[in-house]
Amino acid sequence: MNTFEYIDGRLHCEDVDLSILGETYGTPSYVYSKKTIHENAKAYVNSFTNSDNLACFAVKSLSNLSILNIIKNSGCGFDIVSGGELNRVLSIGAEPKKVIFSGVGKTKKEIEQGINSGILSFNVESESELYRIEKVAEEIGSPAPISIRINPDIDSGGHDYITTGRKGDKFGISETRKIIDLCKHAHRAKHLKIVGLACHIGSQILDLDGFIKSADKIFELADELANFDISLEFLDLGGGLGISYEDEVPPSPFDLISCLEEKFKNRKERLILEPGRSISANAGILLTQVEYIKDNFLIVDAAMNDLLRPSLYKAHHDVCNVIDKKDNLKKWNIVGPICESSDFLAKNISLDVNEDDLIAIKNAGAYGFVMASNYNSRPKACEILIDGNESKIIRERETLDDLLEKEKIVND
Ligand SMILES: Cc1ncc(COP(=O)(O)O)c(C=O)c1O
Structure with a gap:
């Protein structure tokens, strides 16, 4: 079954429009049906x-x-x-x-x-x-x-x-x-x-x-x-x-x-x-926004710390636009902001896309959030559950303060 589908050209999870969800909760976000x-x-x-x-x-x-x-x-x-x-x-x-x-x-x-x-x-x-x-x-x-x-x-x-x-x-x-x-x-x-x-x-x-x-x-x-x-x-x-x-x-x-x-x-x-x-796999997507376009790179706000599978196993995940368009298709390597060449989410993906667009990395429910880390001092994404036309946060986005919480500065 597939509960991530376009309705009137906008990607939905069940009855929720993911473009609105992205505006409401920000990105990167894991979204589950x-x-x-x-x-x-x-x-x-x-x-x-x-x-x-x-x-x-x-x-x-x-x-x-x-x-x-x-x-x-x-x-x-x-x-x-x-x-x-x-x-x-x-x-x-x-x-x-x-x-x-x-x-x-x-x-x-x-x-x-x-x-x-x-x-x-x-x-x-x-x-x-x-x-x-x-x-x-x-x-x-x-x-x-x-x-x-x-x-x-x-x-x-x-x-x-x-x-x-x-x-x-x-x-x-x-x-x-x-x-x-x-x-x-x-x-x-x-x-x-x-x-x-x-x-x-x-x-x-x-x-x-x-x-x-x-x-x-x-x-x-x-x-x-x-x-x-x-x-x-x-x-x-x-x-x-x-x-x-x-x-x-x-x-x-x-x-x-x-x-x-x-x-x-x-x-x-x-x-x-x-x-x-x-x-779990097809029940989740990772929603992310395009920050910059450079050559054939889409630099997005999600990274290998959010979804490790592509870097770890060269795993393939399909990617699609949240607002469907196909007039200006081009092949892209989708990468994150982390300082590693292994930081990619997908390669050679055909999309018509501009800076600030939202895109969805599909089949990210399994071995996705569970492998997330704070590498590069990046707070972990939030997790959102969709039930019909309702969306609920089931794990808050981490904050910068969360990242420091367990650490101590000792006197030298
Ligand atoms: C002991 C054991 N059982 C079950 C699983 C689940 O495997 P899968 O997610 O491929 O169904 C794993 C995954 O590595 C495992 O190690």
Whole structure:
């Protein structure tokens, strides 16, 4: 679905005219459509035919509290990777039994937080982590639910930095023997409870092959564990479904879930997924104003500190005018004011544009604001949620004072 559309030549998000929004709240601003977030989350929830199955939204892709609340109300759980993300989901009243804790570097404090809040499971990424969780659980006196994240050695394709399931990537455990031994240990341990197996092979995945192969690997392991009387509650096949940034045609959540539920049909474990991008990406744009035109550069007021993906992964984002015009099209490199040649938002984009015009960087909802920084002492953009004809600030624009707040001048 697409809720960013031209109405009478002016780009709207749902029923709100983005040119008016830009004047009201200034730029750069992240703008999200509530309807799109809700429908994208529902596309997962409604595709499950077995109500025990669960989609845990990957909070890392877009973590604003209002957005998480919409996703919670759509019926999803959450996949988190830090104590900070756990705090976010608990603060919106998420059910702990719908929270999965992934990530390779969980600290003792984060493990305590997870056990004390009663989360569904820790996705364990190494042998050392398993023993650390066991120790913390013993100290607290409460058993920790765990699943082992396997590294299935599957290349999901796409950019090297977002491929996570190949042997040699830092994620999960690849040796079958070790996985079985750790599961046997967890099964016997007083302070651990083995509840699942997990894997997540990468992001922006454009076909179902990798998911099918991962399911086969995970089934094989689950069947071997059954020989040791270890039965599992769920099998978590991760996130990673891609979206259309240019002309890609990814499978839909329905395609993915139908295919996996078919494979799960004779199994007793629940299916868990951890989608991020496919729920959040097309629900957001970054609204920015053209400050200067120089040669073939559009110098805008957003920069790599606001949207890092183009600089980090050479990721492509389509860009369009807020007020539609096409009489004087020219190819532009869209760059920010930051003092790095890597500070670009899009290259070779055809637009008819003048200084002071507003433009929209599309599909910026996922891995957009969450990766923003204050590089070059730039305050972070505000985040705005559109609901029909209403717009609400869901995160204030940072001020120059905010940037100094935590710093101290010490006497020399
Ligand atoms: C463990 C884990 N689960 C889920 C996701 C979400 O991936 P995506 O946003 O591609 O769906 C990620 C993203 O990197 C991840 O690391």
